[in-house]
Amino acid sequence: MxxxxxxxxxxDDLGMIQIRADLGRAGDAIAEAAGLALPGQGRVTTDGSRILGWMSPDELLLVLPRAEAAQALAALQDALSTEHALVLDVSDxxxxxxxxxxxxxxxxxxxxxxxxxxxxxxxxxxxxxxxxxxxxxxxxxxxxxxxxxxxxxxxxxxxxxxxxxxxxxxxx
The missing domain is CATH 3.30.1360.120 (Probable tRNA modification gtpase trme; domain 1)
Structure with a gap:
């Protein structure tokens, strides 16, 4: 054959967090909370276990092991608490x-x-x-x-x- x-x-074991924000204003806070540099347009950054992907001018997607999603979500929400932003676990x-x-x-x-x-x-x-x-x-x-x-x-x-x-x- x-x-x-x-x-x-x-x-089946991926966590995914959607991040919507003004990336110019909140980019440094997002990068620090995600543990990855902000990607350029149409690019990803990775450390081998996490990926931060550029989805649109005001949207990123953090892909990581599902077991780390809740902690990463909390860190991102805390980092963006003073920004007009949306941070949402879209894993499911x-x-x-x-x-x-x-x-x-x-x-x-x-x-x-x-x-x-x-x-x-x-x-x-x-x-x-x-x-x-x-x-x-x-x-x-x-x-x-x-x-x-x-x-x-x-x-x-x-x-x-x-x-x-x-x-x-x-x-x-």
């Missing part, structure tokens, strides 16, 4: 998938209209997988795709279908 183009697995609203292997990019290219091939190593891209809103960033050996938990089964099916043996893109 032919081998799949990529290994698809759901990640999101589903995350690993797409690993040499052809991981090909799997995503079949589903996403974005030019993921030109995404920098520390890039984060908001796009769609088929018709489902998602965010994608690189990790060693592949990518992570996040989307709404309400469409997790749909996303899993899309990814698994795009990774089927023999479904590689036509090289022409």
């Amino acid at each position: 032919a081998e799949a183009l990529a290994r698809i697995s759901q990640i 609203m999101r589903a995350a998938f690993r797409i690993q292997g040499d052809k991981a990019l090909h799997v995503l290219m079949k589903l996403c209209p974005a030019d993921l091939a030109s995404m920098p190593q520390d890039g984060l891209r908001r796009t769609r997988a088929a018709q489902a809103a998602c965010g994608i960033w690189r990790e060693p050996g592949g990518y992570v795709l996040i989307g709404f938990r309400s469409v997790a089964d749909y996303l899993r099916g899309l990814l698994q279908g795009a990774a089927l043996p023999g479904s590689q893109l036509d090289p022409r």
Whole structure:
């Protein structure tokens, strides 16, 4: 039997905290509370276990081990208590998938209209997988795709279908 183009697995132990604030005003406080430098536009910063991703001009997403989410949420809320800001644990609203292997990019290219091939190593891209809103960033050996938990089964099916043996893109 032919081998799949990529290994698809759901990640169940991630915590995710959405941060909405004036990043110019509150950036230093966010960076200190999150323990990571603020990322540039369309980028992520990481320490290996935590990722801080730029989602829009006033929005960041902190991705970390789920066991650390409550403490990080409290630290961010405290750091931003004097700012007009929203800090929200969205862990239960999101589903995350690993797409690993040499052809991981090909799997995503079949589903996403974005030019993921030109995404920098520390890039984060908001796009769609088929018709489902998602965010994608690189990790060693592949990518992570996040989307709404309400469409997790749909996303899993899309990814698994795009990774089927023999479904590689036509090289022409």
